[in-house]
Amino acid sequence: MSATRRNAWTGAALLAVLMVATLLPFASLFTTSLHESGTYPRGLDWPSHPHWHNFVEAFHVANMGAIFKSSVLIVIGVVPVTVLIATMAGFAIGGLRIRGGQLVFLLFLLGLTLPFEGVIVPLYYEVRGMGLLNTRWAIILPLIGLFMPFGVFWMRAHFLNMPNELSEAARVDGASTWQLFWSVHVPLARPAVVSLGILTTVWTWNQFLLAIVLVDDPTKRTMAGALGAFQGQWGTNIPLLSAGSLLILTPMIVVFFVFQRHFVAALLQGSLKG
Amino acid sequence: MTDTATSGPRSVGAPSRTSASRTLLARVRDVRLQGWLFVLPALVAYGLFVLWPIVKTFKYSLYSWDGVAPAQWVGLDNYKTVFTDHDLVGALEHAFKLIIYFSGIPVVLGLIVASIMRRVATPRLGSAARTVLFLPQVVPLVAAGIAWSWVLSTTGVVNQALSALGLGGVTRAWLGDFGTALPAVGLIGAWVLLGLCTVLLLAGMSKIDPQLYEAAQLDGAGPVREFFSITLPSLRHEIGVCVTVTVIAALSAFDIVYISTRGGPGDASMVPGLLIYQLAFFNREVGLASALAVVLMLLVLACVLPIQWLTRRGDES
Numbered sequence: 001m002s003a004t005r006r007n008a009w010t011g012a013a014l015l016a017v018l019m020v021a022t023l024l025p026f027a028s029l030f031t032t033s034l035h036e037s038g039t040y041p042r043g044l045d046w047p048s049h050p051h052w053h054n055f056v057e058a059f060h061v062a063n064m065g066a067i068f069k070s071s072v073l074i075v076i077g078v079v080p081v082t083v084l085i086a087t088m089a090g091f092a093i094g095g096l097r098i099r100g101g102q103l104v105f106l107l108f109l110l111g112l113t114l115p116f117e118g119v120i121v122p123l124y125y126e127v128r129g130m131g132l133l134n135t136r137w138a139i140i141l142p143l144i145g146l147f148m149p150f151g152v153f154w155m156r157a158h159f160l161n162m163p164n165e166l167s168e169a170a171r172v173d174g175a176s177t178w179q180l181f182w183s184v185h186v187p188l189a190r191p192a193v194v195s196l197g198i199l200t201t202v203w204t205w206n207q208f209l210l211a212i213v214l215v216d217d218p219t220k221r222t223m224a225g226a227l228g229a230f231q232g233q234w235g236t237n238i239p240l241l242s243a244g245s246l247l248i249l250t251p252m253i254v255v256f257f258v259f260q261r262h263f264v265a266a267l268l269q270g271s272l273k274g
Numbered sequence: 275m276t277d278t279a280t281s282g283p284r285s286v287g288a289p290s291r292t293s294a295s296r297t298l299l300a301r302v303r304d305v306r307l308q309g310w311l312f313v314l315p316a317l318v319a320y321g322l323f324v325l326w327p328i329v330k331t332f333k334y335s336l337y338s339w340d341g342v343a344p345a346q347w348v349g350l351d352n353y354k355t356v357f358t359d360h361d362l363v364g365a366l367e368h369a370f371k372l373i374i375y376f377s378g379i380p381v382v383l384g385l386i387v388a389s390i391m392r393r394v395a396t397p398r399l400g401s402a403a404r405t406v407l408f409l410p411q412v413v414p415l416v417a418a419g420i421a422w423s424w425v426l427s428t429t430g431v432v433n434q435a436l437s438a439l440g441l442g443g444v445t446r447a448w449l450g451d452f453g454t455a456l457p458a459v460g461l462i463g464a465w466v467l468l469g470l471c472t473v474l475l476l477a478g479m480s481k482i483d484p485q486l487y488e489a490a491q492l493d494g495a496g497p498v499r500e501f502f503s504i505t506l507p508s509l510r511h512e513i514g515v516c517v518t519v520t521v522i523a524a525l526s527a528f529d530i531v532y533i534s535t536r537g538g539p540g541d542a543s544m545v546p547g548l549l550i551y552q553l554a555f556f557n558r559e560v561g562l563a564s565a566l567a568v569v570l571m572l573l574v575l576a577c578v579l580p581i582q583w584l585t586r587r588g589d590e591s
Contacts, residue, residue: 004394007497011390015403018387022406022465025421028431032424043424043431089316098309104317111324113518113578115526117547118571121554121564122330123323125341145323148316177308206414208529209547213555224414224529231420231533241420249417256412264408267470268477 026246033058033242040238051239058244061234066219067226068251070136071205074222077140078204082147083197087189089148090155091181095162105156111149116209119146127214138214139222143207147200158192159185195266198259205252223248328571334564341560352565361541362566365549366573368456369525372545375460376467376524381516383464384471385509389501391472392479404476407469415466419533422462423449426534449535455543462530467523471516478512479505514585521577525570546570 028043034050035041037057058064089108093101123142124133132138162185170184186193204222211225218229227248234241256263335352339345356362387407391400410418425431426448433445448458486504495503506513528547531537537544537552546566554563 008394011394012396012399015387015390015399018383018468019403019406022409022469024431025418025425025465026409028425029421040429042429043427043434085315085319088312092309092312096309096312098307098313101309101313104313107325108316108320111320113522113574114324114328115522115547115570115574117526117528117550118567119324119327119331121334121550121560121567122327124555126323126327126330141319142323145319145321148320148324152316152320177312181312202412206416208414208416208532209551212532213551224416227414227416227420228533231416238424242424245417245420249413252412252414253409256409260405263412264404264473267411268473 029242029246033239033246035239037240038237054239054243055247058240058247061240062226062230062244062247063219064244064247067221067223067248070220070226071223074136074139074143075201075204077136078143078147079197079200082144082151082200083193085144086148086151086196087155087186087193088181089152090157091159091185093152094156094159095167095185096177105152108149108152111146112153114146114149116146120209120213123210124213133214134216134220136215136220139207139210139225142210142214143204147203151196151200154196155189155192158189162188194262195269198262198266202252202255223251331564331567331571334560335568337561339560340558341554342558345561348561352562353569355562356565356569361544362549362562364541365537365544365546365566366569368543368545369527369570369573371456372460372463372524372527373521375457376463376527377517377520379461379464380467380471380520381513383468384475384516385506385513387468387472388475388479389505391476393497404469404473407472409469410466411470415529416533418462418466419530422458422465422530423534426458449543450539452539452542455535455539459527459531459534459543462534463523463527466530467520471520474512474516475509478509482508510585514581517585518578518581521581522574525574525577 024044031044031046032041033054034052035045035047035054036049036051037054041047089104092098093105098104127133127138127142132141166184166188167180170180175184206224207222208224208228211221212228215221215225218226221229227245230244230248231241234244334345336347336349337345338348338352356366387403391403427433428445428447432448436442436445446454448454482504486508487500490500490504526547527545528551531543531545531548532551535543537548547570550563550567550570553559553566
């Protein structure tokens with residue numbers, strides 16, 4: 001065997017091993033979820049009688065319908081507003097080049113590396129003061145603010161690369177600033193807007209810290225937050241917990257496979273620009 | 275990165291078109307003011323839920339407060355506790371140890387995997403591996419934590435495999451053992467971040483000019499030499515991004531630790547993020563929790579800024 005072929009085989013083998021290691025936790029969850037509820041099976045063990053009913057049971061005990069609805073409501077509350085106001089700000093800073101824009105931009109940059117734990121304590125008292133504790137607003141409003149650094153950063157980069165002649169032409173035609181924004185620039189910003197939408201959807205769906213601190217009722221949390229509560233309650237019933245976890249992580253995996261191209265591109269550009 | 279270049283006001287309109295250009299200029303000035311209305315909503319949301327809380331975190335950190343009774347001014351005492359108390363210092367140390375797993379493994383392994391994908395793997399295997407390795411990025415960290423808790427448990431897959439290999443002696447509850455809890459948490463993080471780093475580095479490699487490799491081969495350079503003289507230097511920016519993202523993930527780890535160990539056994543895998551949560555909401559030591567939060571925020575900046583500076587120098591011109 002030539003050296004190149006041997007290299008190819010070693011490489012392929014390493015990739016295969018890593019793929020197996022990546023999928024192993026999911027496989028283990030799956031086989032475990034098919035064992036009899038309440039038993040303590042071994043890690044990777046296909047049961048003689050698969051208990052598919054566990055998924056139905058997990059769906060009911062975790063109140064999955066309500067949790068799903070809650071997550072969707074939170075995403076609807078967060079994503080459109082985040083994308084709109086981030087796009088407006090990005091347009092003003094990167095496109096209109098407003099006076100003092102650089103300073104405002106630096107202010108937003110400050111928040112780009114912020115760990116959410118850094119502000120979670122005051123957020124709790126602030127949200128409580130607003131009387132919003134244990135409502136979905138407790139997650140929605142802070143998340144909009146917390147997504148601003150990345151959102152503005154992202155959209156500014158887009159508008160910075162748009163030719164200025166475009167705006168000038170629209171100006172000569174007598175377009176107002178809002179018309180210039182809404183009719184000329186927003187349609188052209190579609191790819192950047194879609195990427196930002198996908199990213200903030202995933203980040204909202206998977207948001208855990210805000211959910212467990214600010215909302216006690218799992219049916220008013222995000223998917224990830226509800227899963228935390230489910231683990232607390234059913235942590236000893238491994239097959240049921242596995243079934244519930246799989247149900248909760250399935251929607252994001254489906255979204256991933258449907259939008260895979262967008263998804264990888266968005267995350268990639270997202271972190272490259274960050 | 276060209277987008278970070280400074281932007282001066284662009285010249286608008288040609289000076290020769292006299293009256294028309296003057297009104298255009300006047301309107302452009304007008305627009306600059308109107309532009310502030312466009313920034314305002316974002317600024318309000320950001321100020322209300324990020325800037326103001328940062329200020330409040332700093333303020334709380336100077337008080338002793340249980341969240342109910344009036345707060346007592348204590349100056350920098352909370353910070354003294356952060357840097358002297360055994361538990362708090364331990365949590366900060368753990369955060370740094372996690373960097374080895376969250377950043378070291380994904381970046382080094384990601385470089386190897388990405389090189390393999392580009393050079394030796396068939397396109398089908400390459401794209402399959404890319405999709406699979408990326409999967410952990412998509413699922414909630416909570417779900418990853420639950421799955422891995424099960425994989426690493428006493429009867430989990432890892433111990434099952436070890437027993438099958440005749441290594442039954444080393445099996446243990448990996449997340450429940452004082453010696454292995456933190457590395458086990460670190461490995462979960464590495465699992466999550468490997469795909470992201472691989473895909474990022476792969477994107478960087480596709481931008482390298484193939485002629486560089488041809489030239490190197492003519493000079494008789496082997497694959498190892500090629501990797502160190504061409505691939506690695508060309509990927510400086512991408513590696514910088516990987517390190518930045520993963521270091522932030524390591525220092526501010528919360529979800530995985532909360533789900534898989536709750537910081538245990540004892541404090542063996544306690545991290546700053548989780549400790550802030552416990553101090554503030556269970557021990558009712560809001561001041562101390564806030565001081566730790568301030569230290570954590572500064573620590574992230576102190577780690578990220580030099581990385582950015584090192585890997586972006588000379589990029590902007």
